[in-house]
Amino acid sequence: MKRGILGTVGSPLVQVESPPGSVITAKIESKNPGGSAKDRPALAMVEAAEKEGELQPGDRIVEPTSGNTGIGLSMVAAAKGYDITVVMPASKSPERRAIMNAYGADLELVEGTISEAKDRADELEAEEGMVQVRQFENPANPEAHYRTTGAEIIEQVGDRTVDALVAGIGTGGTITGTGRRLKEAFPGMEVVGVEPAGNAVLTGGETGDDDFQGMGPGFVPPNLDEELLDDVEVVDLDSAEAECRRLAEEEGILVGQSSGGSLLAAKRVAERLAEERGIDPERCPGPDNDVGILNDEPADYDEIPEECPLVVTVFWDSGERYMSTGMFD
Ligand SMILES: Cc1ncc(COP(=O)(O)O)c(C=O)c1O
Numbered sequence: 001m002k003r004g005i006l007g008t009v010g011s012p013l014v015q016v017e018s019p020p021g022s023v024i025t026a027k028i029e030s031k032n033p034g035g036s037a038k039d040r041p042a043l044a045m046v047e048a049a050e051k052e053g054e055l056q057p058g059d060r061i062v063e064p065t066s067g068n069t070g071i072g073l074s075m076v077a078a079a080k081g082y083d084i085t086v087v088m089p090a091s092k093s094p095e096r097r098a099i100m101n102a103y104g105a106d107l108e109l110v111e112g113t114i115s116e117a118k119d120r121a122d123e124l125e126a127e128e129g130m131v132q133v134r135q136f137e138n139p140a141n142p143e144a145h146y147r148t149t150g151a152e153i154i155e156q157v158g159d160r161t162v163d164a165l166v167a168g169i170g171t172g173g174t175i176t177g178t179g180r181r182l183k184e185a186f187p188g189m190e191v192v193g194v195e196p197a198g199n200a201v202l203t204g205g206e207t208g209d210d211d212f213q214g215m216g217p218g219f220v221p222p223n224l225d226e227e228l229l230d231d232v233e234v235v236d237l238d239s240a241e242a243e244c245r246r247l248a249e250e251e252g253i254l255v256g257q258s259s260g261g262s263l264l265a266a267k268r269v270a271e272r273l274a275e276e277r278g279i280d281p282e283r284c285p286g287p288d289n290d291v292g293i294l295n296d297e298p299a300d301y302d303e304i305p306e307e308c309p310l311v312v313t314v315f316w317d318s319g320e321r322y323m324s325t326g327m328f329d
Pocket residue numbers: 036038066067068069168169170171172173174175213214215256258259316317
């Protein structure tokens with residue numbers, strides 16, 4: 001038994017279909033209590049502010065967010081008894097607004113991108129004395145992923161080496177914290193970032209429309225440790241959404257745009273690593289859903305041989321958060 005909902009932060013690592021001769025697994029972050037990877041930094045940033053004495057009972061939190069951090073913070077604020085105002089670009093999905101509303105948060109919608117939302121949150125902090133946790137700069141954001149996401153993956157892969165982490169970049173917290181932790185354990189591994197084609201600032205592109213929910217803020221986020229990145233892959237929104245439809249229909253995994261995009265990039269990396277190793281594809285087992293829920297003995301799974309490249313990616317949130325976008329129609 002957990003003594004409170006915030007004790008349930010964490011997620012399973014699940015194998016998905018991958019190019020022949022490779023294995024891809026994904027952290028299913030929708031399993032966190034607020035339904036996304038952002039529950040981890042939300043909790044860590046609030047705890048850090050409490051520790052520093054910046055956040056005290058009766059205070060109101062304010063944060064600019066494209067949605068999931070707002071949901072995570074709204075959940076943490078509700079569980080710990082704080083008030084919260086979330087500032088969000090009006091373009092983000094209505095499901096996100098409804099969920100924050102359900103947690104009792106106040107919402108302020110701004111026209112424009114996350115940059116306009118940041119300006120408005122700064123105003124509210126200065127004028128109304130609200131406490132802003134600043135996910136783009138707060139070191140507790142990557143630290144949360146170092147201590148939880150990264151540590152969980154190391155435990156979940158058991159005796160296996162991780163060969164690559166491939167993950168989208170919003171604030172950079174996930175890839176920085178998780179990448180640091182994994183590289184300590186597996187120094188030879190690659191860390192590969194993913195950014196949207198319409199906002200590919202890390203690969204020399206222009207700032208564009210902020211149409212990828214959660215990924216590609218249009219600037220290089222301070223919380224991103226660029227030194228950690230071995231490479232950056234670029235994905236387009238249409239292909240990412242098509243991959244989400246395929247994942248739902250063919251693998252029974254319902255996720256949002258940035259997860260589809262991260263998986264497309266993970267497949268490119270896995271294919272390259274498989275080619276470099278040139279092993280017999282038959283050696284690398286695919287996903288196994290023969291669970292045997294009614295059997296007394298748990299089902300046996302094949303070990304993943306060390307020679308099969310193992311690529312870890314992140315499925316940030318559930319596709320249920322994107323129904324109104326029409327991407328599953
Ligand atoms: C749906 C989604 N995908 C990806 C990300 C990127 O995560 P990070 O901010 O840790 O880089 C986020 C972050 O908000 C997100 O909400």
